[in-house]
Amino acid sequence: MSVWSRLGKHLEGWQVGVLVVLIVATTAAVLVPRSAVPEAVPLPRASSGEIRAARRANEQAAIAFATGGASEPVERIGATLRAIGRAEWDGDEAALARGMAELARGIARATAENDVDGLVLLRTYQAELFARAYCDYLRTGSVADDLIELGGAAVREFSDNGWLTPGSRVPAHVDLLLSALYKRRFERLVAKGHPALAPHPVEERLLLGYLLEHPPPDRLLSEGAGTSATRFMLSRIDEISALDPSYPAAYARGVVLFKTKDYELAALSFDDFLHSSADGPYRLRAVNYLKASLERCEGEP
Secondary structure, three states: OOHHHHHHHHEEEEEEOEEEEEEEOOOOOEEOOOOOOOOOOOOOOOOHHHHHHHHHHHHHHHHHHHHHOOOHHHHHHHHHHHHHHHHHHHOOHHHHHHHHHHHHHHHHHHHHOOOHHHHHHHHHHHHHHHHHHHHHHHHHOOOOHHHHHHHOOHHHHHHHHOOOOOOOOOOOOHHHHHHHHHHHHHHHHHOOOOHHHOOOHHHHHHHHHHHHHOOOOHHHOOOOOOHHHHHHHHHHHHHHHHHOOOOOHHHHHHHHHHHOOOHHHHHHHHHHHHHHOOOOOOHHHHHHHHHHHHHHHOOOO
């Protein structure tokens, strides 16, 4: 089925040199669309109450770890993660290999004791230290031991990606964004895919929103320029949608695809959004962006 056949139910019009498209809203009111180029991809939202709750949960877990201690295997894992971070920073491959082997042994011991709760507390405690050290780095440019040992090569990697460098604009709630970044690292090193070790959903939404605004340069992505950035953005949209079903994912995909000149897929995405959203703040814009997408499918400027 062609894009025009797929979208015909939205359209009434005629050809007199150029196509004039009428979008019929589900309310039965007929809107005359104004062709418009999509602007920013919508970012996921977090309420002030959700943000306060996420911070409170982090603070309580960090205090519980600091005051209550942890089992010997969990303490060893914490120390080993610091050694791994230092080896990454130093570029010491031999020390990194030793650290990873020791980490595997520590994970086996913690698993044998079924101490998932201890790992969760350790992760949150270290995430708080990492976030604090990185915020100090943003203010002063000084790289402290906590940042090296918990983040490894994070400072260099973030700089390469254009993320969170001294002197740059610091996003709101940067502490939660940094907490999510560390928790992703912890989960990847300790128990990849374990649901208990995933970042808090609010932290993850804030992080994914930041990544949508700041995708890595094409040179750092695995595929060719353009295609790789598009796939990076579309993957982040899918992740946001999985966390928050109210997020306008089809609309966001349309914006990304339009910007990469994939106008047919952009039109289909805006069409999907219009079918799934009877009303809301993005509907009129989606109608206008659909018109612009269809015009470009026909070769119009």
